[in-house]
Amino acid sequence: MLKRGSVMDASSQSKKAAPARVKVGVRLRPYMSQEENKLQNCCVRGLDDQSLEIINWRNQLETMKYQFDAFYGDDSTQQEVYARSVEPVLSHLLDGQNASVFAYGPTGAGKTHTMLGSPEHPGIIPRAVKDLFQMTRSENSSSDHWTFKVTMSYLEIYQEKVLDLLEPKHQDLPIREDQDKNIFIPNLTQKIISSFSDFENYFIPASQNRTVASTKLNDRSSRSHAVLLIKVQKREGFSPFRQFTGKLYLIDLAGSEDNRRTGNQGIRLKESGAINSSLFVLSKVVDALNQGLPRIPYRDSKLTRLLQDSLGGSAHSVMITNIAPGQKYYFDTLTALNFAAKSKQIVNKPFTQESNHMPSFVPIKRQREGKEPSTTAPQPNKKLKSESGEESPKPTESSLSTFLKTEGLDSSVVERLLNLEQMLMKKGLKGIPLPRTPKGERLELKRKVEESQIVIQELMEKQRELEAKALAADSGLDQSPNPGDKCQTPEHDAFQCKVKPLQRSAASCTIQRKQAIVQPLQVQNQNTPVSPLGEIAIFKKERLKKKVPCDGSENEANWGMNINADVVEKTRSNLLHILNTGDLKELKSLHKIGDKKAKLIFGWRKINGPLSKIEDLQEIEGMSAKMVASFIKVNLLSNL
Incomplete structure (x- = not known):
């Protein structure tokens, strides 16, 4: 979806799936070593695997309860979060549908750890990619008529600019929408990956290009929104040659920041402003979707423009909301929980992206000039001599004929297709350019020489005809x-x-x-x-x-x-009558009289009265005798 490829002779169709609500899970970060682990400083308590409550910082006896699709306490593991929230949506990719997983929350709440993890405890991104390759291998082994192609792209949105992390020289890329309402980014780098090791070779260096900085709340605070796109193409090797395209967005959002607590200054303050602005537009999009407004402000931010498919679009979306337990994060936690509660009400409309096309591995071979396409069994013992004198095997049955016979199609359909192939071969020798081979170039040159000789012969015949006519005229x-x-x-x-x-x-x-x-x-x-x-x-x-x-x-x-003098006199009188009585439109209808000259004639006539003769036009300012003579001549000729 970030970059569309063209498929020859493809007809795309979209099959709508059942509406899917955005799945929301909340993960509570454990206490850090430098924080005080005391119960009186905790503002969040988990009630069960789906519910939690937040304690009012002013009144410890007052709480607010929330219920989501999943709640992960401070003792939850990476495997638990992945298996419960993310793994169920991966199967939609092989069916040609899109999926989106993004981490949301305030700065320092553990979003990057949830998405990336560590070598000992890998996060959502490495687990999802590894399982995706495992799914393609198992389906490929169970059915040999499907082939898979997996590509990856990696970008970040830094201060409202889209930057390519795989190719850092690609800066400030635009976000576009195609005719099918799919969001894509032109010139975004795509890398083909066939295994998890290929993914690591591209992803690890690209992750080092992401913009991070140190703040008072986080030593490695993300200063941009990172988006990893994994695209899976599933192709069928037999008729009807279907192709399913599914896309997986894995998004690590930058956290909202309170600059009074982070101590941001200078460039950090500018980065914080851009992050908070994009997250504010994100909340406006969620509110507009929940209220059913006619206009959704996706275009107000690069982030929301890119998340257009994930929120209210065509993707199966999962949001992992990360929160911190400390009392000092109370307002950030309350804001994040309110946003998560509104997001789970959004309903997306996924659909299957399917296309049918003829594969490139079924070529139609061009036969030798003057030879009919062979429909008999191949005879390897008989050989033909090529133009260079070398012996080559006799042309055998075309691959299309063999393919159609193995498919078991109706005989009438096979016969029509073979006739069409034969017709294309015959026309190909005349109208279709020959292949760029030594033999093809010789045939092309020979054809041009023959055409030139025909043109020369025609010119010589015309020359003889002209000479005969000239001799006849000479004798006359x-x-x-x-x-x-x-x-x-x-x-x-x-x-x-x-x-x-x-x-x-x-x-x-x-x-x-x-x-x-x-x-x-x-x-x-x-x-x-x-x-x-x-x-x-x-x-x-x-x-x-x-x-x-x-x-x-x-x-x-x-x-x-x-x-005739009478005709001239009559024409002059008609011309003089128009000059004396015509309005501006009629005056401009005369030759060599434009808007300016028409106004001059009209004004002069009001002051001095009608013209006695046409030559009186010389008295008007700006009209010389030469101009008047030309005016009379042209108008006389046009009237005659």
Whole structure:
């Protein structure tokens, strides 16, 4: 959950399990050697294996009773705490469900000892990891179609920063949430472990990277929250190739501190503030869950964000609340017990994380080019020669065929799968990239050479066609027309007159060409004929004789355009009418008139009245004669 891996062709599904309440156990720390072991200084008494009472420090006759899932007195052992509270939740990991165990309590109450222990009395973490490997080995020995993969990650939350303890160079890592609402940390180191010795080789050096310091209450006080993640993947070796993924969180929380008693100063005081702040947000999360509020403040702290699955999430959660017996710890003990009483009311909703995928050990082999996939029994005596001249065994039946036959599936299903395999093989030789082997590279190079030869052949055929057309055009241009002649057929139209092909000689050649000249708008004279198709007449100028250099440069035919004077006058009057009566929107619809110029025209018109002619626009500030001429030309052309 801290880091997701991609599985090819996998379809994930979640199976909901029964709701599970957070299990809470309370452990009473024994008196330390430097403390006075006197009954009058004790503020906590155990009633049975589930109940205890706390004595009011003001009135010894007044007590407050609490009942939890388990109570461990000051004479309890590490094995007793583990076997009763933690061991029952480990079996959920092999079913693809998550579990979470975390120690809570004030500073100096024995949380780290409960989680880590000592070489003589190991704590919850080493016992849980050792039993987890024992469970995987026993299940693997009883059933040979399941394989297991176990990984570990280790981090700490120090002053609201996530630090990787396995790779200390990874600092201030973010906490993310995937599309399935699972919490994970990108770039967090994962180590594959296959035995308890592998776990110790990674965990012991990483534990030395955790931030600890000495205070008046504890010589090795934890200054950060430590989180160990153990992820178990259980894969099925046969159809339907199921995979179950379970995650175990083992969390050692830093204790809440009263700076008046710990004597924190400087950096210790800052660390204490960060610890107390995160634990305060943790209590707010518990209150919001118990009250059923619509918003749970998980994001207010890195700790609660990481515990989102453990409190009100999808994990089987166990909280070990550690308390101290002394009277001077009365308020810290009372606060811890109240928090534990509220936490046991939280109900989580575990689910099974299951995915189905095709395993990577069932490959589909590519057959040799031009060979059909073999469906007969292998013949080891017959051999084939490869391209390099070396003899190689004849291709045998594909592993998919063998696998399908051993599975005992329906014959129609097997036939369809084999046909699909054969089709993929045929397409693979054409469209799928060949493998990076010497033979594959030779085939790839050969295929590229063949494609290049086809392209060259096509280009040569096009070149021959162009040369034939050029020769035909050359023979047609030998009889050059007179300048006054007119083209009588569409083949002699001005735009389709052929050009003599490029000559090889250095001498200049003279050919008859038509040059296209774009002239400005001219008002047509009264004697100019008007085209029956419209009031714009396009006429052809006489052909010009020009010498064309032999480098192939050409000029287009000479053309001009005249417009009927009535049409121009009508268009100008419409344009002037818009300038005199149009609003700002209509003025801005004209070409080359933006918002600023439209406002200038509108304001000038209000002061000086309507324009007598379009050229009066020159009197408006910011509009020159050149701009007005361009404005008239563009708008006339657009209206025409």
